[in-house]
Amino acid sequence: AQSVTQPDIHITVSEGASLELRCNYSYGATPYLFWYVQSPGQGLQLLLKYFSGDTLVQGIKGFEAEFKRSQSSFNLRKPSVHWSDAAEYFCAVGEKTSYDKVIFGPGTSLSVIP
Amino acid sequence: GAVVSQHPSRVICKSGTSVKIECRSLDFQATTMFWYRQFPKQSLMLMATSNEGSKATYEQGVEKDKFLINHASLTLSTLTVTSAHPEDSSFYICSAKRAWDSPLHFGNGTRLTVT
Numbered sequence: 001a002q003s004v005t006q007p008d009i010h011i012t013v014s015e016g017a018s019l020e021l022r023c024n025y026s027y028g029a030t031p032y033l034f035w036y037v038q039s040p041g042q043g044l045q046l047l048l049k050y051f052s053g054d055t056l057v058q059g060i061k062g063f064e065a066e067f068k069r070s071q072s073s074f075n076l077r078k079p080s081v082h083w084s085d086a087a088e089y090f091c092a093v094g095e096k097t098s099y100d101k102v103i104f105g106p107g108t109s110l111s112v113i114p
Numbered sequence: 115g116a117v118v119s120q121h122p123s124r125v126i127c128k129s130g131t132s133v134k135i136e137c138r139s140l141d142f143q144a145t146t147m148f149w150y151r152q153f154p155k156q157s158l159m160l161m162a163t164s165n166e167g168s169k170a171t172y173e174q175g176v177e178k179d180k181f182l183i184n185h186a187s188l189t190l191s192t193l194t195v196t197s198a199h200p201e202d203s204s205f206y207i208c209s210a211k212r213a214w215d216s217p218l219h220f221g222n223g224t225r226l227t228v229t
Contacts, residue, residue, distance in 0.1 A: 034217060043120070043207055043220035044158075090157060102148070102209075102218055104158045 002027040002093050004105035012111040013081050021076040021108050023091030032094035033074040034102070035065055037087045044090065050074065061085070086112045117141055118210050120221025127198055127228055135193045135224045137208030143188035144210035148218065149181075152205040164191040198228040 003026045013019055025031060032051055036044040048059025055067040065076045074091060091105040117140040127133050137147055145166050150158040162183050163171040170183035180202075182194040191210075195202055205225055209218040 036220075041205075041223070041225065043118075043222040044209075044218075046217050046219070049217050101160065101163075103160070104150075106157045109155075 002031060002095065002101075002103050004091050004093050004103055006089075006091055006105040006108050008108045009106070010109045010111070012113060014113045015083050016080050019076075019078045019081045019085070019110070021089050021091075021110070023074045023076065023105060024072050025074065025091070025093045026072065027093055027095075030069070032102075033065075033067060034092040034094065035059065035063070035074075035076045036090045036092060036104075038090065038107075039087050047076070047089075081110075081112055083112045083114060086110055118208065118219045118221040120208050120224055122224060123222060124225045125227070127226070129199055129228055130197055132194055132196045133198055133226060135195075135206055135208070135226075137191045137193070137210070137221055139189045139210045139212075139219075142210075142212045144191075144212065145188060147185060147191040147208055147210045149183060149191075149193050150207045150209065152207060152223070154205075158207060161193075195226065198226070200228045202226065203228045 005024045007022050034049045035047040038044045047063050048057050050057050050067045058064050063078050067074050088107050088109050090107045092102050094102040119138045121136045147164040149161045151161050152158045160173050161176045164183045164185040166185045172178050185191040205223050207223040209220045
């Protein structure tokens with residue numbers, strides 16, 4: 001069964017600093033991978049996704065993520081964080097065959113210091 | 115882009131009553147919708163997969179008789195929490211996908227409080 005881990009429960013960065021949120025997955029085949037962001041009391045917004053092809057994917061709001069098969073990782077990065085990026089970030093993995101189940105990681109809470 | 119609407123956004127009900135939450139795909143037809151539950155400071159837990167015109171598929175540990183799911187049309191799925199208890203208080207989020215290879219689009223969630 002697939003699973004997702006996000007080693008960092010909470011991260012604090014200064015505005016303007018770079019950001020990397022870690023994500024590791026466990027899946028028997030090549031998975032679909034996603035990063036979602038959730039603001040307090042809100043639903044989830046898709047930042048980016050990886051299905052196949054180029055392992056470096058670009059998303060919205062200046063985010064990017066790199067799929068590394070050898071490390072079973074899909075880390076999210078942003079070169080310069082803005083105060084509005086403070087939110088909860090979820091990495092998720094979907095089954096490539098049925099794409100019916102999407103399993104979420106535990107999330108990483110991001111705080112941004114002005 | 116695709117929009118998923120969830121209603122109500124907040125609901126408070128008394129213990130023992132039932133509450134219905136609606137999830138609508140506004141600009142696309144969704145043959146499959148998903149219901150998640152999220153406890154404070156925790157991740158989303160998949161409760162069930164809702165398929166239009168057929169019975170929902172529930173995840174292990176989710177009570178079918180307590181969380182009734184109906185997917186009557188290609189744009190509407192409903193979750194009814196029956197005989198609600200305080201431990202059912204949670205944030206419920208629905209999601210839908212446009213096609214088999216498209217990502218999930220989420221509603222804004224429903225905060226349920228059972229008193």
